[in-house]
Amino acid sequence: MKNFILKTLIATAIFAGIVAGFWLVNRWGSRWTISPDKQIVLLGHSHAERAWDDTVIPGMANFAESGESYFYTYPKGRRLIDRNRGIEIVLIEFSNSQVIAEIDEWVRADDHISYRLPVYAPVMDWPSLRLLFDLNSEAVIGTLPLVSKNNAVMLMRGLDYIPVIGGFHPLDETIDSAALASAATAPARKREGMATFGLDYLDRLVAHARSKRVEVMFVRTPVHRHAPELADEELFQSVRKARYGDVEFLDFGRFPLADTDFADTGHLNRSGATKFSEWIASLIESGLLEADDRQHIIDNSLARLSNR
Amino acid sequence: MLFNSLDFAIFLPVVFLVYWFVLRKSVSLQNLFLVAASYVFYSFWDWRFLALIVISTAMDYGLGLAIGKTDGRRRRRALLLVSVVVNLGFLVFFKYYNFFLENFREAFTVFGYQLNAHTLDIILPVGISFYTFQTLSYTIDVYRGQLRPTRDFIAFSAFVSFFPQLAAGPIERAGNFLPQFLAPRTFDYSKAVDGARQMLWGLFKKVVIADNCAEFANTIFNGSDGYGGSTLVLGAVLFAFQIYGDFSGYSDMAIGMARLFGFSLRANFAFPYFSRDIAEFWRRWHISLTTWFRDYIYIPLGGSRDGIWKSVRNTFIIFLVSGFWHGANWTFIAWGALNAVWFMPLLLSRRNRRNVGTIAQGRMLPSFREFLSMAATFSLTVLTWIFFRAESIRHAWDYICGIFSNRLFSMPEVHPDKSIAVLIALFFVVEWIGRADLHPLETLALRWRRVFRWGLYLAIALSIFWFGGREQEFIYFQF
Known part of the structure; x- marks a missing residue:
C-alpha cells in the first residue's frame, strides 16, 4: 500500500509541478514589450477601448479593455511600465462609472474572475491574489483550470501577452432612436457609495508609475448626453478632487458628437471613434502633452468645435 | 458531493487513509467507518433523506432475517410483500406521486370530472432508484432461497449505502456484493x-x-x-x-x-x-439495471420460455418499466417503447443473440x-x-x-x-x-x-x- 500511496503522491507532484511550471514560465518569461515608438499607453475600460483608435493617435498604444476593473488594470499597467522603459505617459480612463461602489463587482463577480484571472494571474502579486481569494474563493478555485490552460496556451503562442491584454476594438452598430428616447426619459438614478478595491488599485497604479518616473494623467472619454452614469457626476467630481487632486485630469467628455456616432449611450461607435481619435491626434500633434495648461487647450479646442 | 468536486478530492483520500491505515485490522470497524463515510457523503446533498436509507436498511435487514426464519410460504410471501410495498412505496411517492396525480386529473377532466387534488413540492432523494433496487434484490434473493440472510447489521448497512455507488449505481446484487463486506479485505496493489x-x-x-x-x-x-x-x-x-x-x-x-x-x-x-444491433446495445448499456429487470421481472413473467408472443409481451413490459424507472415523464416511457420496437425484429427473427x-x-x-x-x-x-x-x-x-x-x-x-x-x-x-x-x-x-x-x-x-x-x-x- 505504501508503494501505491508513494506513486500516487509522485504522480500528483509531477502534475502539480507541470501546472506550477507553466505558471512560473508565464510569470517570469512572458513578453510584454511594445513598439519603441509608443510612448503613451492608455488603460481603462470599454469607454476607452471603443473610442481611442491607436492607429490614428501618434505614439499611443491602447490597452483598455471592456469590463476591466482597476484591480486587473494594475498588474497589466505595472508590467507594461516595468518592461517598457520607453513609456513616458500613462493615460488612465477615469470616468463616472469607475468610482461607484457597484464597480467592485467587476473585481469579485464570478464571470469577471473567470475572464480576467486566466490572463492576469501570472503577473498578479500575492496580496492581490489573496484579496481575490478572500472575496470569492469559489470562483478563484473554479478558475484555476482556466488559468493553467491559458498558461499552456500562452506558452504555445510564445508567451507574447501584448495581443491579449486589450486594444482598440470599435463597435459598428449605431444606437437606435427608441433606445435614445428611452434613455432620455429614464429617471436619473444616483448610485450610492464609492468603489473600494478598484480605487485602491488605481492608487497603486498611479504610485507605481510615478516611482518609475512615468507621468500619469486621467482622461474622460465622451459618453452620450443621456448616459445614465452622468447622474453620478457629483460623486465623481468629489472623488476626483478629494482623492486624485494631484493627478492631472483631462476631460474630453464634452467632445461634440452626433447621435449617430454612438453605439449606445456609454460607447462611441466606429464613426464616433474616428472623429474623436482624429481630434485627439491633432491635439497631441500640436503639443497638448508637452503643454502646461492642457485642459485649457482642450477646452479652447472644444469651444472652437462647438462654434462651428 | 460530486465525484468531480473539490470536496470529494479531500473526502476520498481521508476515507482511504483511515480505512486502510487506522482500521485495517478490523472488518467490523472498516464497515462501520464506510457506513459513516457514506452517510456523510450523502448528507452533502440533503441529510434529511438519510432517514429513507436508514429505514430501508433496517426494514430489509429485519425482513431478511424474518424471511430466513420462516418456513411457511404464505408468511414468507407476506414478508417479501412488505419489503416490496414499502421500498416501492417510497419510490412511487417521491418519484411518481405528482406524475400519477397530474395524469389522473387530466383523465378525470376528459370524462367531465374535476379532481381537486394538488401536486406536492417533492424533492427527489438522490440515488433512491438505485439503493431501493439494491436492497430489494436482497429480500427477493433471501425469499427465493438464493441467499442466506445476514445477521451483521453494519455490513448490511454498508452494502446498502456504499458511497461509491450509492448515488447512481451500479446496482449491485446482494449475492455478489454483501459477502464482500463480511470477509476480511486486504489491499491489492x-x-x-x-x-x-x-x-x-x-x-x-x-x-x-x-x-x-x-x-x-x-x-x-x-x-x-x-x-x-x-x-x-x-x-x-x-x-x-x-x-x-x-x-x-x-x-x-x-x-x-x-x-x-x-x-x-x-x-x-x-x-x-x-x-x-439494439439487442447487443442493451447487453452493453446499464448492465446492472438491465440484468436486474431480467432476473426480477422478465424471467418471473416467463421470459422467453412460453412462446414468441409471451416473449414479445415480456420484452415490452421490461422496456416500458425501464423507461418509467428513469423518470416520471411520458418521454421516458416513449423512449422505452421505442427501444422495444427496435428490439422486435431481432426477437421475432430470433437473431437477438447473434x-x-x-x-x-x-x-x-x-x-x-x-x-x-x-x-x-x-x-x-x-x-x-x-x-x-x-x-x-x-x-x-x-x-x-x-x-x-x-x-x-x-x-x-x-x-x-x-x-x-x-x-x-x-x-x-x-x-x-x-x-x-x-x-x-x-x-x-x-x-x-x-x-x-x-x-x-x-x-x-x-x-x-x-x-x-x-x-x-x-x-x-x-x-
Whole structure:
C-alpha cells in the first residue's frame, strides 16, 4: 500500500509541478514589450477601448479593455511600465462609472474572475491574489483550470501577452432612436457609495508609475448626453478632487458628437471613434502633452468645435 | 458531493487513509467507518433523506432475517410483500406521486370530472432508484432461497449505502456484493492501480466529454425551435456522447473507487456504442439495471420460455418499466417503447443473440458490414435519445420534425470548438482500442515504457484539468 500511496503522491507532484511550471514560465518569461515608438499607453475600460483608435493617435498604444476593473488594470499597467522603459505617459480612463461602489463587482463577480484571472494571474502579486481569494474563493478555485490552460496556451503562442491584454476594438452598430428616447426619459438614478478595491488599485497604479518616473494623467472619454452614469457626476467630481487632486485630469467628455456616432449611450461607435481619435491626434500633434495648461487647450479646442 | 468536486478530492483520500491505515485490522470497524463515510457523503446533498436509507436498511435487514426464519410460504410471501410495498412505496411517492396525480386529473377532466387534488413540492432523494433496487434484490434473493440472510447489521448497512455507488449505481446484487463486506479485505496493489486508472478514465469521460457535450446539447435542445436540421442532429449526437460519458464515467469512477477499498463491482457498461444491433446495445448499456429487470421481472413473467408472443409481451413490459424507472415523464416511457420496437425484429427473427462477442475481435478495424451495423445501431440509439432528453413528447416530435424540415445538409449553427472535437475523437479511438477490456486503460499502455505510460496518464489528467466543461451534476442523479 505504501508503494501505491508513494506513486500516487509522485504522480500528483509531477502534475502539480507541470501546472506550477507553466505558471512560473508565464510569470517570469512572458513578453510584454511594445513598439519603441509608443510612448503613451492608455488603460481603462470599454469607454476607452471603443473610442481611442491607436492607429490614428501618434505614439499611443491602447490597452483598455471592456469590463476591466482597476484591480486587473494594475498588474497589466505595472508590467507594461516595468518592461517598457520607453513609456513616458500613462493615460488612465477615469470616468463616472469607475468610482461607484457597484464597480467592485467587476473585481469579485464570478464571470469577471473567470475572464480576467486566466490572463492576469501570472503577473498578479500575492496580496492581490489573496484579496481575490478572500472575496470569492469559489470562483478563484473554479478558475484555476482556466488559468493553467491559458498558461499552456500562452506558452504555445510564445508567451507574447501584448495581443491579449486589450486594444482598440470599435463597435459598428449605431444606437437606435427608441433606445435614445428611452434613455432620455429614464429617471436619473444616483448610485450610492464609492468603489473600494478598484480605487485602491488605481492608487497603486498611479504610485507605481510615478516611482518609475512615468507621468500619469486621467482622461474622460465622451459618453452620450443621456448616459445614465452622468447622474453620478457629483460623486465623481468629489472623488476626483478629494482623492486624485494631484493627478492631472483631462476631460474630453464634452467632445461634440452626433447621435449617430454612438453605439449606445456609454460607447462611441466606429464613426464616433474616428472623429474623436482624429481630434485627439491633432491635439497631441500640436503639443497638448508637452503643454502646461492642457485642459485649457482642450477646452479652447472644444469651444472652437462647438462654434462651428 | 460530486465525484468531480473539490470536496470529494479531500473526502476520498481521508476515507482511504483511515480505512486502510487506522482500521485495517478490523472488518467490523472498516464497515462501520464506510457506513459513516457514506452517510456523510450523502448528507452533502440533503441529510434529511438519510432517514429513507436508514429505514430501508433496517426494514430489509429485519425482513431478511424474518424471511430466513420462516418456513411457511404464505408468511414468507407476506414478508417479501412488505419489503416490496414499502421500498416501492417510497419510490412511487417521491418519484411518481405528482406524475400519477397530474395524469389522473387530466383523465378525470376528459370524462367531465374535476379532481381537486394538488401536486406536492417533492424533492427527489438522490440515488433512491438505485439503493431501493439494491436492497430489494436482497429480500427477493433471501425469499427465493438464493441467499442466506445476514445477521451483521453494519455490513448490511454498508452494502446498502456504499458511497461509491450509492448515488447512481451500479446496482449491485446482494449475492455478489454483501459477502464482500463480511470477509476480511486486504489491499491489492494491482487492483488498486487498475482502480485508479479506471477512475481517471471515468473522470475524463465525465468532465471532458460529458460536461463539454452538455453545454452544446443543452443549448440546442433548449432552443430547438430555431435551429436547422444539421444542428439538431448534432445536438442529438452530442447528447448521446453526454449521457454515455456522464453515466458510464460515473460507473467507472464507482467501480475504480470500490477497487481502492478492496471491493469488486460488476461492470455497468461495455462500450455500448460499438454494438451491432439494439439487442447487443442493451447487453452493453446499464448492465446492472438491465440484468436486474431480467432476473426480477422478465424471467418471473416467463421470459422467453412460453412462446414468441409471451416473449414479445415480456420484452415490452421490461422496456416500458425501464423507461418509467428513469423518470416520471411520458418521454421516458416513449423512449422505452421505442427501444422495444427496435428490439422486435431481432426477437421475432430470433437473431437477438447473434452479436454476443466483441466487435472486430483480434482486428484493428471493423469490416464494412460491421461498420454499417454499428452506424445503424448508433443512429437508432441517437434517435431514441431525443425522447429521453426532450421535455415532452411534443418537444421530441417537433425536434425530429425539425431535423428533416430544412438545413439538414448545411453546417451546424452551434458546435464545439476544435479542441473539444479532437478530444471526443481521441476518446473514441481509446475506447475502440480497449473495447475488449473492462475499461480502456486496463491494458492500454501497460507494455509501454514507464515514462510513456505515465505520460499518457498525465496527459489525461491535464486534459481533465484544462478542458473540463462547466461542472454539471450527473444526469443519473435525477433518477
